[in-house]
Amino acid sequence: MTDLENQNTSQPNSKNAPLCASLSENIKTLKNTLGNSNDIILRELLIGKLRKQRIAIIHIDGLANETILNDSILESLTLHLTENPKIMSNEMNQYLKDYCLTVSDVKDIVDFTALYNALLNGDTIILFDGLTKGIAASTKSAKDRAISEPTTESVIRGPQEAFTETLRTNTALIRRKIKSPNLWIKSRVIGQETQTDIAIMYINGIANDKIVQEVLDRLDRIEIDGILESNYIEEMIRDSKFSIFPTVYNSERPDVIAGELLEGRIAILVDGTPFVLIVPALFISFLQTAEDYYHNAIISSFIRLIRFFGISLSLVAPSLYVAITTFHQEMLPTPLLISIYSQREGVPFPAFVEALIMEIAFEILREAGIRMPRMIGPAVSIVGTLIVGQAAVEAGIVSAVMVIIVALTAICSFLFPAYGLSNAVRVLRFPLMILSGMFGLVGLMVGIMLIILHLCSLRSFGVPYMSPFAPLIVKDQKDTLILLPRNLLLTRPRLISQKNNVRGKKHLGNTKRNVH
Template identity: 60%
Template sequence: MGFLNRTITKVFKNPSLGHPNPTKELPKEPIKEKLQDNIQYIKTTLGNSTDLVIREFFIGSKHQIKAAIFYTDGLADSKAIQDFILESLILELPDPSLDTQTTNYQLLKDHMLTVGDIKDTTEFNSLFTSLLSGDVILLLNGYTKGFTIGMRDWKDRGVTESATETVIRGPKEAFTESLRTNTALIRRKIKDPNLWLETQQIGRVTQTDVALMYINGIVSDEILQEVHSRLDRIDIDGILESGYIEELIEDETYTPFPTIHHTERPDVIAAALMEGKVAILVDGTPIVMTVPTLFVSFMQTAEDYYQRADVSTLVRMLRYFSIFISLLAPSLYVAITTFHQEMLPTTLLISLAAQREGVPLPAFIEALLMELAFEIIREASVRMPQTIAQSVSIVGTLVIGTAAVDAGIVSAAMLIVVAITAISSFVLPSFDLALTIRMLRFPMMFLAASFGLFGIIIGVIAIVLHMCSLRSFGIPYLSPFAPYNLADQKDTFFRMPHWAMFTRPRLINKKNIVREKSSPPEKPGDLTEE
């Protein structure tokens, strides 16, 4: 035990001892003056990788300066390199008499390199980050600095329709895995110079680009500062998806409720930015996050604001009703059939008793088995190939349900309850919230089997108290319900017309509250009157 304790102490004092091959950070040293030394250093550092392309040449026909370009095959545009770099530099220099280092370097930058995105680089640290991101590196012999030329051209999926957030009315475009494409989609929605974009690299190994977008003058300074603080505290090897960032910056880890909203629709992000929220974009994923997040955000869809207010209100109320069905339907069935049979009409009670006459299992075990079977089928349908997933899920559900009823393992009423519960969970617009309801359904069933309706009431109170304790970047999770704010109720259970929603959420935005100054539309006169 003493040896083990000493070993654990050493590992905690020196984290590298816990890994046989600790990650080597990028070199932080200046670029050397001799070109051949730089070429050898880059080759050695990258392990002579075969996708590294190095092209040595002389600038100008009189061989005034020896140079070399470096780029990663597959990440840079090789045709543009040929047209805008090599052809420009191998030609004759405009004035061969200008032979000083400073003049030649500035001459190349100002007159010969016909590209838009060009920056100076003086350290290998930034050089390797740019090189492995798809940029082209140009180094000159006799110079301790070089050029970083933006010519990224990797293949992406392209802008397509969202597969998880479909709408009948509204834009069909969705984010892609390219960060620059995603920022451009948002720029198309908001053409305001106050829409600011900040980018930083997170991940010691992956060096993933993470961008913040917000509207200056609308976003709260406190919220923006908190987002910066949490992102700056992240120290991890790699970021492969926005879920890494979400888990590292969320307020509460041990909660089933999502406290950061994410979407793949640009119009949803644009609407969130105009409310004063901050968008977090991660390169390599089509999922964009917005903070802070309220519970009501997970019950809203983009289509709510494209339809009439009365239609959107009806559909939104249907979603709130569906969330209660998805959470409590099996629990209520177990509680009533086990403890509170007197609540049922006599005819219905006799029908349920006749169905359960041959069922050997208690109502709780019966509901638990059916819910587990349905969750297994649903998860299997997600992981199977799409060509057979739908057929297997439908056939599997019908066969298992019918066989279970015929075998007398479950009752037909229980099968109906499980089916209604499953369908109600699909009504929820947020997949994360649907997962939360699926998780909470099982402890609610246990409470119903143990204490009846009293157990359900205790469970609901515990869930509400837990939600009241949650915060999202300092904003109460259940606002504007708790704390109650009458002015913000215009976009909660129901949606008021656009001309009535003239203020932004007050807890999120305290600097620029008013967002419109319109009035109710005037009714035209009767055109049939003379």
Template identity: 65%
Template sequence: MKHSDTQQSPLSQLSPDAHQQPLSTSLQNTLDTIKRTTGFSDDMIVRQLFIGEAAKQSVAIVYIEGLVNKADITNTLLEPIMGLLTDQVEENIEKTTDYLKQYCLTIGNVEEIKKFATLYSALFNGSAIILVDGLAIALATNIKDAKDRPVMEPATESVIRGPRESFTETLRTNTALLRRKIKNPNLWIQTKIIGSVTQTDVAVIHINGIANEKIVQEVLDRLNQIDIDGILEGGYIESLIQDTQFSLFPTMYTSERPDVIAGELLEGKVAIMVDGTPFVLIVPSLITSFLQSSEDYYSNAIVTSLIRLLRIAAILISLVAPAFYVAVTTFHQEMLPTPLLISIASQREGIPFPAVIEALLMELAFEVLREAGLRMPRTIGPAVSIVGTLVIGEAAVTAGIVSAVTVIIVALTAICSFIFPSYGLSNSVRVLRFPFILLAGGFGLYGVMIGILALVLHLCSLRSFGIPYMSPFAPLILEDQKDAVLLFPRKFLTKRPRLVNQTNTTRASQYKKTYKR
């Protein structure tokens, strides 16, 4: 069903092209246009009053209830304007807005508006609009009501050592948290509005002189090409501007911790903040970004290096342990010691399914229980997932559906999957585990090796804003190996990643003094 010309849909009314006309000099015409465009919404408040000794100058204050601070409306707008009894506003109407800004309004941020598009943007961002009859200029006063979630400890990134604060859903609160970390005028923040309906603020942040200007410009160009009606979370931006749409591996790193984002900015990367979400995007992102934790840099370098090796080993176990078990028990029994082989064979006696089906069933059951634990209320979610796993595993072994060794392999895989610093990479490994099991069930260890080779080739083919995803391993950069798998002490980390930063690669001068006792 098509809309007539006199009855447009709200989506068409909110399109940017429909409101590029200037404001009317008639106050009533301007108010009528605003009311029609907003569908005569009940939360839009219009307060009309008169100023001047003769009380002939008509003024209107327009705001959205719930987005502005009512106390500020009364104290900084209504009382000063209603107390304005000078004839100056009647003798020279063209200077009324200047007089209001200079002698009446006590609020700091006041902007002049001449078009409806700018008026709607300010109105729905928490500004009160002052309209004067006879003038085609409005004043926008930013008196947004600060209903913001307080800065709390990160919910998805546990903190053992480091700042216990996380971003919120408010853009300006998040930029302020970054300003507290990087007190430098070279921290540049460029805000864009994306989404023809939602009009979402998106900030592009980088450190001038450190970030690669080509990457910054590439980010801005990709954001400018986005044509969408709404942006509700950073995942929208990630999906629209990433290099490839057909890869399980994330090419943009996300974090809700200000210290993590500040550290990435100091490496020469670019941050993308989206209003309404506490998760900030970082580009370009390399494979090492998903294998490292910010707490690695707060601890002893030797301990951190050992933990990183343990982390990589756990990731490999999580990826190929079920597939290796299926391959060995199905095709390569000679690889197992005789006592272990006899023990596994005795446990599998009477099991109706082959090892590949057995592993797939248990992995699928575990994934279902994990998702159920995540989606259920927090008070009962962990209990359901833990109890469900124990009950189902014990019942399956007792009923002879699966063997005990399969339960052990799946449990080990599950434990190793929780060691991932990045949730995005964890999801990729969770999905890849199933094709590896199928390859092992069909071709044994040869299938596992084929899968690993295909995975490595795919990773080497990925790019994140033009930077090789496997850097600094492929291509091999010896200087960057100081902070790849192993972590060298801070005094040796004098250079930033070479492929990320091409203008300022020096992090610090070489330490010359050695302290001895």
């Protein structure tokens, strides 16, 4: 067996081994496991007057707060142990926790697994010579991005704050919205190498206990080396893994997450990303915005209807143009038909190829605008839409009507409140154009029916994806295509929260539930 194989086989044992009584051996094991990394700060001290006790204080530069370390650990150790020189070595651990350390969270560590987890999370480790037990003192650094305005879900009226990449900052933002003792948090650590902290938040007594347990079970079954963004979790817990429609909702707005929690849903927060996941997710949730609830119900309902119409148009507009101009010219008024065909007189491509070229060109320009630096992105979009489009029309490659159709489709595609659903529609636009180019309106209707059937077959954590439309729940139609006034939104969605369905009704946790 080679030296490399010996190292690989012994490495896991060193990670799971208990601490030994020799401080030198513990330090040696720690350095070998962490590869003598230069950001590991280790200081050995002799403390006490009569009985000199050798200890080691270990932290990671950049993860631990130097101010807390110096004021609450180093200064306290030297001060208290100088004034109390008769402390026995075997009592040193407990004495430090009871009298010396002034940090908020102190816990014992007895093995290297706990030591590495605490050290890599920003805690300071204190090891003693002659003891098989150490101390992990909370000294996590508070450096994080300041709370700023949402970038993907901006509103005119409403809270102007968004989540950050720090887990505890995000949980605090939600607790500021929901000041209830029933807002519970369950913690998980996922990722063999990244050891990413995950928080599951729900309101006890409102959320369905079976769905909460299902979320925890799916998270516990995840086996992966690292979690870098919440989409890692989303891909592994979603129901239909091969569907292009998102079945897990995400948002960067604390008010949106708080509203979903009040309806009985479960939030999944991932350390390192500002996007919080919500389950179960319904199709209608991806078409609603936070601002719908901050305006008059009549105005919000009108805006919703306009949004739904525009979103539908973004899916079928190119296909409808291809089907009508290719197979169903009789549907158009004669003056309009003459105008369209006079513009297409010099175009060498059929309507389907023309639409396909323009849609692909638009998708390329859209991706280029997103990936380019912010100062250049808008310029790329303007150049692409104005100059390239106008030049294509003048060159006779595409017709002016086709440019109008693609421009209308592009504008309507920006009405999507959720980017995940927008991506699904972008993909489906091309199969619908193919069906329309081959079979006309019949192909278009077949394609739409297949999409609807697929949507009706989806579930999100056991809840039908298309509810309350399929199955039809009349009582839940108050917040779908239209929005009723606030005083009429008296009940929560029936299939989401199956207990304490009445808003404002006091609940007693698990001791009382509604039966349906």
